[in-house]
Amino acid sequence: MLSAIAASGQPLQKDVRIPPQQSNWTDFTSTLEKENNIRFFYDPSLLPGTPVVVAPDSMLLMEVLRNYFSASGIQVSSDGSGNYFLYRDFKLQTLPGIFFSGSVSSHSPGEKTVTSPSKGATVEKYLSTTRTLTTEAVDIGKKGSSHSNRVILRGKVTAAEEGGSVPLATIKIEELNRYVTSDQSGRYEIALEPRNYTLTVNSLGYFEKSFRINLYSDGDLNITLDTKSILLDEAGISAIRNHNVQSTQMGLDNLTVAAIKKLPVMLGEQDVVKAALMLPGVQSIGEISSGFNVRGSPADQNIFYINGVPVYNATHLFGLFTTFNPDAINGFDLYKSNIPVEYGGRLSSIFNIDAKNGNLKNFSARGGISPVSGRVMVEGPLVKEKASYLASVRTTYSDWLLKQVDNHDISHSTASFYDALMNLYYRINSHSNLSLFLYGSEDLSDIAFGFGNRYANLGGSVRWSYDFNRNLGLNLDLVKSRYAYEEENHEVAYLANRHSFSLNHTEMKLGFRYNLNDRSSLRLGMSSELYGLDHGDLRPMNDESRISPLHFQSEKAMVNSLYAGTLLSLSERLSFEGGVRGAWYSLLGPGTIYDYLEHHPRESTNITDSTHYGKNEVISRHRHLDLRLAARFSLLPSLSVKASYNRLHQYLFMLSNTISVSPTNKWKLSDPHLPPMAGEQFSVGLYQNLMQNKLELSIETYYKKVKNLVEYKDGADFLSSRYPETNILQGDLKAYGTEFSIKKKGGKLNGWINYTWSRAEVKALDKNSGEANNRGMAYPANYDRPHAVNTVFNYNLSKRLSLSANAVYSTGRPVTFPTSIYYQNGIQITAFSNRNAYRLPDYFRTDLSVNLEGNLKKNKLAHGSWSFSFYNLTSRKNPYTVIFRNEEGKIKGYEVSILGTIIPSINYNLKFGNYEN
């Protein structure tokens, strides 16, 4: 609580000189109040409890206060009229109606605009209103125009600096003790009785704002929040307070880029996927697997979207890094339990990355260098307050690293990558905006001996948002994305070949939001996706090559979907979210489908017949009705229980027979031989917030079943056969687990600890032909790690210096071991165990980073910051895999660890402007 020491009626003194003394706080302040008409505003719990010491010479009061509080991080300000404010973190609890800072603009029907005061003016306004205890209220609507006892207040919360929307801001109606939260696009809406209110707006990373409104009839109130100049809270999870308890959403994790940037990194590269691996239920095979596994699902059941553009291969350099430049993104959401009804086509998770909109007011630029790459981002207005641009490029200079290696093959190898994005934003008017987003990445590698590949993502989206009225808005998205690779294999000259593949994804999405009332809403929409998979040709690479070109049949499919979802708050305690998504899948010609002998293995020798389909003729068709159900019940205001059920289908899968994910894994559409994958997931969870929502506890349990999982047959070779179905087996996946999580948000020390117990089991057996992997027995998935603990700590020593540490533990991944020896032709051969019957040793790693910001001067041209990272602090040799060799007649096993040593790295970042912008 704020305690204000009452003012006396004496005249005001501006510069108070304090004589040398040593006294306790109470005595010190009461003297000053009596003699100098000075008032102190502070929270008594902030007091250090030590005596106030004034050095031999007399000092100004401000100096005394700053000295006194400097160690405890308390800020001191004065309004120059005898009021002194002591506070931490700019978290002054405001008294209703006491102050009014920042800008409020409102328009139709009761047009009212309050001009945005400058930053300096904000302080003055704040202080003067404090004295007068009044504030100018904003009129909304027309006096006497509404006779209804419920009118609608709505608007959008935007950030003053970037002009972007502020999602998940809480707007508190102080008089009613009611909250409304802005949605993903910053919009909010609430039905209220027409009268006067005090609103307090809060969002993480922004200054709290309060103001008064006189609400007469329906009207708009757009709120602009100022970005906090002190990033103390930024490393927290960006969800609104209490959101995890109050929303129906389960299994949603999100991280802001500020949080990602503080995490220790490998080779100086900040990486969203590596950050996601610190979240519960997210696993990977090891350091260089490009994919990640969410709740026991293989990597192809996840999809990355960046501003609506799907990215089919989000890795650089064999999976060491991810293709998203952290400077150009705000953060990400990872939906791993109930996937919003707007998304279809993936069974496990949606990794939704939000790229930044350009700054609508000022030009700005930032960049950075690490041992591996350099990056630049520029942004600024095209038309002030109306249109903006943002462009970023990151490219590697890792070739020099390879050149250092004293090995002919490596120093003559090349590996390079780049990624780039551009975002154009145009605010057409107050209820409509348009954005154009482009994204691209490319990787090129050629290992001097025998093997090269290049792969690239290229995509773009156009998004138009339009609000018809306060209750109805729409989003229209046009998306195109292309993923292509080319691989070369010249290990054996006469077989030297080149193969290219491309996947084209075209999508049109139309979505409507309709608010039934302030607590319930409806989402309706449709989408149409067109997939074109060009499986390419296997072509001779040069004149020496003797191979004859082999053409692989292309595939084309269309998925049309309709969805409807609703969020219903049935009471304060109970809310319900439901959705249905109908999908119509058609595989389209041209194409030839082969028939195989029944009850026989699907092999080219067992082909009995074939059917040819003409262009755009429907080859196979599926219709599915997918379900999303979720409910939340609050046991207490800070304790809730939630449950969800999801049923989904997936028509596009990735075929992989390597343990890690290789860039040249094949994508394949469902066809008459390969029915779509079907997944179901049940989850139940308990959520509690403690310590004014600073501490979030949760437990989530899930059970997941996937049918028609696609696995390569043992020994399959995709490039040797024109009949992909002969290489494929379909099976079942079963996964279950429980995730425990504790998060501490805000404050000097923040971070999280989570523990996950989980299992994932695969069974691949074709009952029709008897074909099976692992003799038809179930086996643990490659990424099955029953126990996993992730801890992340951020400690802010000062505004300029922070430390981050994390520790990761997990059970070693399963591997197949040799178990016995036999002889064939006199050659010693190893017989292996059942698939994945053994495990690598447990994985454990700790990392540390030190982030140092440049000086905090307000007026400077550019601001620099340094990050020092120490990856694998303990140099533990975590085995990535085991290899077995026959050495002089004995089978020997070796554990191979990648990054089995401490890897220090430096990352330098520079941007225009000062620390805060």
Place this chain on the structure above:
Amino acid sequence: MRINLLLLLFLALFCSCKEEITLTTRSNEIQMVVDGMITDEPGPYAVTLSVTSPLGQPEHIPLTGCTVTITDDAGYTEILAEHKDGQYLTHSEGIRGQPGREYQLSIQTPGGRHYETPFQKMSPPVKIDSLYSEVQYTERTDQPGSLPGLQFFTDSEKASAQENYFLWRITETFQYELDYKLYAIYYDGEILINNRDTISGYDSLYTCWKTHDAGTFFTGSTSSLKEAKIVKQPLHYVGTDTKRLSSRYSFHLHQYCIDRETYYYWKNLQEQITGDNFLLAKQPYNPTGNVRNTSDPQETVLGTFTVASVTTKRIFRSRPALPFYLDSCMVGTDLESMFKTMGPAFLVIGPQGMGKVHKDCIDCRSKGGVPRKPSFWTDY
């Protein structure tokens, strides 16, 4: 190769580590292993039956007392005789493989289990056109730098059918000489000079010939090629870190023409034993051949019965003009201490004068060869 290089890349870049581990296995499931072949060369043909042995004690554990028969599509059946434990042979005057005919193996174990293969057709033979070598350098595994050696290649003649599947096996024979000739033997206080005193015959142990299976096999196919002809198929690599190329070397290639299923068996087996199981490597598993338990088709039966026609070709290579990296015999020069013993000690004239060497250094048989020139050997 590509897998090795990626491994190397990561090892080199990030000081990754490779550490040996002790392999222990919880279970020791015993599986049956069949290793047999019928060709169009004159018999006898062998079928070897065994069971898997534990990882720590690799050994050949024969499966004895089985009834093994080979049947052809003309209805001829021959029961193989157990020549030695686990090795079953056809009669030398018995069945003779012919391309175009089909053959089936069946096995009855003493325990009453019955195994058989389907009838498999013997593919027509394809002639070897040429066999040749090129100098190539490989990364040394034990130390930095490159090791020179000879990489052998083969070309086949153009086959009449488009789809041909090959299994190549190599028998190598090499002539080798000892580092030193025996000069004298010290025994019981006496020095006996070779070729002068009562000892002799050691010179016949100076040169040996060793013949063995190269311990590896290769597979290939013409099915993906423009014409049914293999061109420059890489085979065995022989480095200059052993004595194999040091004097004269014979490379004897057996080119087996097999059917598609058998080809995939050998190809998959080859991937399993040569792959480094790393990064791009496939999941390890046990490739199974064509032998099935007739009452339990899910039983894993390792190995295969190969039906193949065969052609062979031999080439010789004299010592190439390349640097050799050989370990040579240690010559002990401390002869004083030798005289305090009874001996025997074997004396040679080394680079620093007379010295003593281990007995193996004056007997080429110690390296596994025989001091007899093989009948096929030519010295030019």
